[in-house]
Amino acid sequence: MFSDAPHFDVRDYLRKEMMPHFLCPGCGHGMALRALLWAIHELNIDRDKLAVVSGIGCAGRLSAYIDANTFHTTHGRPLAYATGLALARPDLHVVVITGDGDCLAIGGNHLIHACRRNLKLTCLMLNNEIYGMTGGQVSPTTSETRLTTTTPHGNSEPNFDACALATAAGAGFVGREVTRHVPKLKELIKAGLQHPGFAFVEVVSDCTEVYGRKNDMGSSAEMVLRQKSEMRPSAYRDSVDEPFRSTDLPTGILAQNNRPEYGAALRAAAAARAAK
């Protein structure tokens, strides 16, 4: 059940000329990329019609590894680029890969308005709670008390719940999953890709080298285990084999609605005007 379907080989979806990749050993983003490619594979999405748009940061680099139409855009703006692309080319399947800093800080406004418009896009926000590539600065999702290079005495800002934000802003589909569970993550991304409106998927990922090291969180394997013991994803709520801490992190599909899709509404309005 948790082994790859025999016909899915991640290498078929990667650009070999881009290897070796630039992610650090133990980085969770590789699992997120694998889950996305697996979902694309199972949905049999034509990669000639697949556009992957990413921003800046560790997550932003992932688009380059995917053998599809890929766009590595400016910091915080992948949703803006993707909005233009999806509106101009409704025949394309547009996926955005962004990080917590890219999506919630620099691009925070783009996110809420993308949610509000409900254009058909799938937005994967890889949340590792840190600006990894730029040197480990505090991000909007850094947990309270955590050490970063810009919070040497511990972070004193409350962190963002991106899924609650996306839900409140009106996203058609909101979900969260942890990289610990790649098959579940794949299923969630599949559901997001199939949603007719804006789908926001938060992927709880890990930054071992910068965040984990600074906070003494152990090896990458220990950090992945921590997703289970410390974050208390709802998937494990009934499990008895691990003691839970009080932090609650709901996972799975968290919100779904059938608000009108923006692109179709815009095209219908334009057609109605043209017919007059």
Added chain:
Amino acid sequence: MPTRPSQADIYQTRYGSHGDYPMIVLAPASAREIYDETIRAFDLAELCRTPVILLYDQVIAQSSETVALGGRTSVHATRKWASGPREAYKPYAADADLIPPMPRPGDGYRTHTTGLTHSETGFPSQDPETVTRNLGRLYAKLDKHRDLIDSFEAVRCEDAEVVIVAIGISARAARRAVDACRAEGKKVGLFRPVTLWPFPEVALREATRNAKAILVPELNIGQLRLEIERQLRDRRVEGLHLISGEPITPAQIAAAATKLASEV
């Protein structure tokens, strides 16, 4: 100052982004010219595959002028799309005109677009030779199309001893000042770059061949003057700078030009 004229973004438009790159900036000075230059901006953007900035001040932007539209049509706005076999395709391998054809998402080329320095394949590269070659091409492609990019207006410059160099509303005022000075027998001309960047330096040198001094009226502390000084190092270049949020009047420019003419 919102809603007040200034011309203080001359270098912002040229050097505003990070990295080393050339820029096309068009500076219209009338309602009719905004219309023409907007069409030309799209033409040049498509022809050279580059962003183009249309730069004009508040007075030009909000003036009401009677114009007859039409006459100018787009000539280069047909984009060069990629064609041919997918395997051999390199998105930044340029044709003889140094402009690579663009891949259209969905046509099967599956290319990568990035703001990082990249090779002809489109993938990031930090190879010194590759980076030098590809950044160099950005400059070379504009150099190659300067005959289409350059645009300027030279008014009574042939015998001018003082040439005024100005853009936008300052150029409109300067045009009136030229007439006033000529009526007084002063040999004053106007050189107005319509394409601000790349600066039409060949035309400037031609227009100022006989000039003993140059006057640069502008609504900033001396931005355009800096470029004119750079281009005409052997000539006296004076600025007339106003940063009060008001346009410079024709009388102010005429007085400055007259004073300069009497000194050279």
